[in-house]
Amino acid sequence: MLDAEVAIVGGGAAGLSLAHRLARPAPGERRVSAVLVDAPPGPLRPPSRTWCFWEKGPGPYDAALTAAWRRLRVHTPAGRPAADDIAPLTYKMLRSDDFERLVARDLARQADVRRLEATVETVDGISGGAEIHARTRQGHPVTVRARWVFDSRPLGSLPAARTTLLQHFHGWFVRTGRPVFDPGTVDLMDFRVPQPPRGLAFGYVLPTGRHEALVEYTEFSGAVLSRQAYETALRRYAEDVLHLGDFEVVSAETGVIPMTDARFARRTAPSVFRIGAAGGATRPSTGYTFSAVQRQTRAVVDALRAGRRPMPPPAHSARSRAMDAVLLRALDSGRVDGAAFFARLFTRVPMERLLRFLDGGTHLYEDVSLGFRTPVLPMLRSAAELSWLPRRPFPEPSPRPPRAT
Template identity: 80%
Template structure:
């Protein structure tokens, strides 16, 4: 007993006065229940959960350290699959050490094949794979001394105005209870909130290694519309070269339903063989994803002390499916509020103006009034690419938004905007 006490005291001295406290109590089951106490609990270790934990692990020089528990699902179906995140930002970023690649030139191919290529300086388009991101964040958490990682499957979350209680089960089957003043839940929603329009961005990608040097590693292809278009929505290829022989090649659709796996394989084979003409290549890895593009209203507060962050909190941009940049803005703001002792309600991931414009675009695409491939190709051809990327990130001024708007099909967009107030918001049962 004395030895255990000394070990606990030594650990607490190393971790500092705000260290996590924990104790074990005997529950009604045959296993001991682990009980942890912290000021902040983060549920889920995808982009949002890891980003918030990373921000909390690196407070400013005068900020108080906050004891934090990051609850991540054990290996299995609850853990997020490996994925690739792409985003643009100006200059150096906090995750540059973990990047797979970055590009300053982007290209878009119209359905006719005509390319539009531009330098996006001062922005850079960055590619970050989830495994590299997790390793990068893990090093920061290990060095912090006040953030603990716990592998457990969350079962219930209850809350009142004084805090929250999380009941979970560790990967060894032991019950776990975590109590915290604030909880930030990044786990995927069981179903989407009611919406007037919901499309799905669904894709499959191949990481390929070609026999001959066919890629230009200095230019990424953001959208390539030289693929067959669906009756409604749009489809495009996506090409991220990392060297002359290696690239991520994806086939993506915006539509109301996913495809059978074989359909993605056929589309990718057509794109790599008939459009890109890669010749011989090996597939070294694959990835698949489905991203909801919706004008639903996402609740950022689930209970008095429980908040939703990331895609579950509305961080996905409805018009594009991009999420990572909004997650960084949202989690950075939460961290600043917590370290300043303010109420940490997550801010809206996107402005009201951006969400309103996205709702109009989604309705125009879903109704078939706008040819999606021609729409995006025209925007990239007529608007400076750097400005368009800032527009898609919600970083433009009103006059810049108007300069983009006049280059869209005005009458179909106005008709879509006029009918939105009369449309009912209906639930969609798929996650």
């Protein structure tokens, strides 16, 4: 049996971020013993994925970044580009394999956080803590007992919600024969693609050089597409919109992220908490998760070092969640043209302010001002409708989040 003050279940963005923070106490801070229980290689371990986020100034993971940008661009459905500098923010790209290597290197240099490769079978609350029953790759049972457990594993199904959309995407890491990319600018949303009847679709380009980029096709809608449909849409975007010419697909990534106004439980037993996407860290209106994970894990570690109960805080404010619920309803009902809605925001609001809004960092007066840049009557009708809509289970099991952006 392994004993520790903290046990972390799952080695995705949330689990690794929490382990990394616990492994790096500042001088004089209280040290916390922890065990990170990560699934062996196989179907339970998340596939390689890309996380994107924005932050002000340098961050703790800068050494592992693939690229970083200060300029973002959006293309309207009519093809008009709108670009802006987002200073003092920086948009950052972090690949999960690089993040895992950085965390593994730092864990190897200290003794506070141990790593156990095992498949978790149960997490049970017990007197004064919790107990994890797991099995190693060789099939041997192992038990971890901890005062606090933080579970970041994907949920088996989504909680009941009034509205649930899926952000689903397919992307290629490409290398072109000629220099076609601007390595200083990210195409955050390119609406020069056919739009679905409800929701929206857009292209997404993260250039890492003149010849290299991650090119993605993304939809916000109620159901995923076939693999062939993604491939067709992505190839049309690469060839007919971006005009890449001859290019090589180096690797690919595919994922599904739930966008929902469901209420996520942050505690499942007196000493067992959920963190990451399972704890509601995904922003319902955008699918971005990584920044909220950092806020969650920072608050947890601060509480642990201070000797307080480490209940993870809500990842997003009540005001942000309420606004997101209205937007999701407006998109799902078809009252709002999704491509026109986002294009209008990005062309009429400074991108730095819009990114702060998407991260819940704006003041009330800024939110009100931004609200007047949206289709007011459809949004008000959607808001009124929410008061009587029942919360229903999502018809399909929750997809494993492959990217915490």
